[in-house]
Amino acid sequence: MQNEVELTPEAAVRAVMRDILGLSEEQVAEFTAETELFGALPELDSMAVAGLLTELEDRLDIMIEDDEVDGELFETFGNLVAFAEMKVTE
Amino acid sequence: MTLSPAFVDYEFADRKELCLCAASASSRRVMIVPPLFDEMNRMRKMLVDVMRSLETMDIGSFLPDLPGSNESLIALEQITMSDWQNAVQACARQHEISHVASFRGGALVVAGMQTASHWIFSPVKGATILRTMMRTRVAADREAGLTTSLADLTAQAKTGSIELAGNILGSELFAQLNAAEIPDMKDQRIIRLESDGKPADAQIPGSALWLRAEPDDDPAMSKAIARDIAGWIGE
Numbered sequence: 001m002q003n004e005v006e007l008t009p010e011a012a013v014r015a016v017m018r019d020i021l022g023l024s025e026e027q028v029a030e031f032t033a034e035t036e037l038f039g040a041l042p043e044l045d046s047m048a049v050a051g052l053l054t055e056l057e058d059r060l061d062i063m064i065e066d067d068e069v070d071g072e073l074f075e076t077f078g079n080l081v082a083f084a085e086m087k088v089t090e
Numbered sequence: 091m092t093l094s095p096a097f098v099d100y101e102f103a104d105r106k107e108l109c110l111c112a113a114s115a116s117s118r119r120v121m122i123v124p125p126l127f128d129e130m131n132r133m134r135k136m137l138v139d140v141m142r143s144l145e146t147m148d149i150g151s152f153l154p155d156l157p158g159s160n161e162s163l164i165a166l167e168q169i170t171m172s173d174w175q176n177a178v179q180a181c182a183r184q185h186e187i188s189h190v191a192s193f194r195g196g197a198l199v200v201a202g203m204q205t206a207s208h209w210i211f212s213p214v215k216g217a218t219i220l221r222t223m224m225r226t227r228v229a230a231d232r233e234a235g236l237t238t239s240l241a242d243l244t245a246q247a248k249t250g251s252i253e254l255a256g257n258i259l260g261s262e263l264f265a266q267l268n269a270a271e272i273p274d275m276k277d278q279r280i281i282r283l284e285s286d287g288k289p290a291d292a293q294i295p296g297s298a299l300w301l302r303a304e305p306d307d308d309p310a311m312s313k314a315i316a317r318d319i320a321g322w323i324g325e
Contacts, residue, residue, distance in 0.1 A: 007287045015285040019298035022306055043303035046229030047128075047255065051301045054222040058214070059287065066228065066239045 009084035012059045013077070019055075020048050033078025038071065049074060062087040095141050100154060100181040103173070108161050109154040109181055112141040116150035118323050120209075121187045123178055124153060126195035126219055127257055129300040130160075133193060135307040136299055136315075143316035149323060154181040156199065167251050167258040171266035174199045182206065189323050194300055195219050201273035208278040209322050211315065212286065212298070216270030223254035230255075244268070279322050281315070292318060 007015070018028040021043050038044055044052075053064050064087065073083055095112035122137055124130040141151040156174050158166035178199055182190065189207050192200045197213035200206070224243045231238040246252055247264040259267075282290035283298060296311030 016298075016301065019285075019301040020303055022297070022302055022304075045303065046233070047226045048301070048303045050222045050225035050229060050255075053225055054218055055298070055301055057221070058218055066241075 007059055009060060009088050010081045012056060013081050013084050016052055016055045016059065017077070020044065020052060031077045033076060033081070035077040036075065037077060037080065038074035044074070056084060060084060060088055062090070094145060095138065095151075095153075098152075098185075100177075100184045102157060102177040102180045105157075105163065107155050107157060107177065107181075109152050109185070110138065110141070111150070111152050111185075113145040113148065113150040114152075114185075116148050118148070118189075119150040119152065119185065119187045120144065120189040120191050120319060120323060121178065121182050121185070122151055122153040123190060123192035123196035123200050124156070125193050125300055126156075126199075127159075127223065128255060129194050129219070130156075132302055132305045133299050135305060136312050137193065139307060139309060139312035140316045140319070143313050144319065147316065147320045149320055152181065152185050152187060154178060165258070166263075167260050170260065170262045171198070171270065175202045179203060191319055197272055198267070198270040200275075201270075204276055206275075206277075207322075208275045209281065209319055210275075210278055211281045212283060212300075213272040213280065215272050216267035220254070220264065220267055223257070226255040227253070281318060294318065 014028050014031065017031065018025065021041065053069065057064055073079055095110045097108050098111045098114065099106040100109050122141065124137060125133055137153060141153060144151045154177065155162050157164050157177050158169035179202065190200050190203060191209040193211045194214050197210045198216055200208060224240050227243060228238050228240065243252060247261055249261065251258050251260050252264060279291045281292050281294055282288055284293045284295050294311060294314045296308050296314065299306055299308060
């Protein structure tokens with residue numbers, strides 16, 4: 001059995017975005033802090049967001065509460081990474 | 091020309107359920123236990139590609155409909171976790187299957203099959219599956235101007251059926267899923283994606299199709315999965 005490997009929050013967010021949107025590694029590597037998400041990416045509907053939150057919880061071993069989730073969180077890639085980084089240090 | 095895979099059936103609780111089957115004449119047979127709910131739809135094409143690939147290696151495969159899902163005649167609302175567990179055991183018995191490959195939440199359904207050999211892909215606990223489904227419901231409610239929380243929904247599911255992301259789950263199924271941990275089988279091989287940091291016996295390149303906004307396939311991943319299953323089953 002291979003051992004647990006720690007993922008950085010940014011790497012985890014990038015990997016999950018890649019899986020949801022069906023992008024290549026190169027495409028998702030082009031995401032910057034300013035890349036717009038919700039509204040700009042039609043694939044990112046409420047069902048996809050639900051999967052994204054649970055998958056981040058699972059990959060980063062964090063718990064995200066209802067009241068932490070608002071529209072601003074999904075505005076940009078940078079917001080989402082900053083949130084994930086904040087959660088892992090809690 | 092014979093179409094493959096094709097449907098056969100298995101009997102469970104005095105009813106017949108459909109089961110997709112490829113290379114049924116082979117002496118090596120694996121049952122493919124799909125993910126649960128929407129994840130099953132998103133991964134079905136990938137699973138069928140795995141079956142076709144296994145057929146080229148002369149390995150028979152069986153993909154049962156879980157009662158209450160797919161073409162099943164019974165309503166999901168009436169189904170419990172024990173029904174699913176008993177159904178896959180009935181399918182394995184009727185089609186003389188000794189090897190079981192389960193995907194995601196499918197691993198929870200095969201938990202009772204301790205004497206079989208298990209190949210398990212990216213297993214997930216029941217509470218995680220429910221959390222995503224409850225979040226989808228919360229988002230839908232919000233769009234309708236209602237404020238619901240995960241705690242509200244969990245409380246509501248204690249007293250009756252609950253609609254989550256288009257599925258009506260009975261109270262018992264919800265409670266059983268919420269408590270269902272990833273099983274630890276005597277004879278098991280755990281496979282995860284390369285992008286997944288959790289412990290595994292082997293990793294496969296590919297992407298988490300269960301997260302994909304639209305159902306999609308990944309032929310390279312299907313082939314890699316089929317090769318790994320074939321190596322695990324052996325001659």
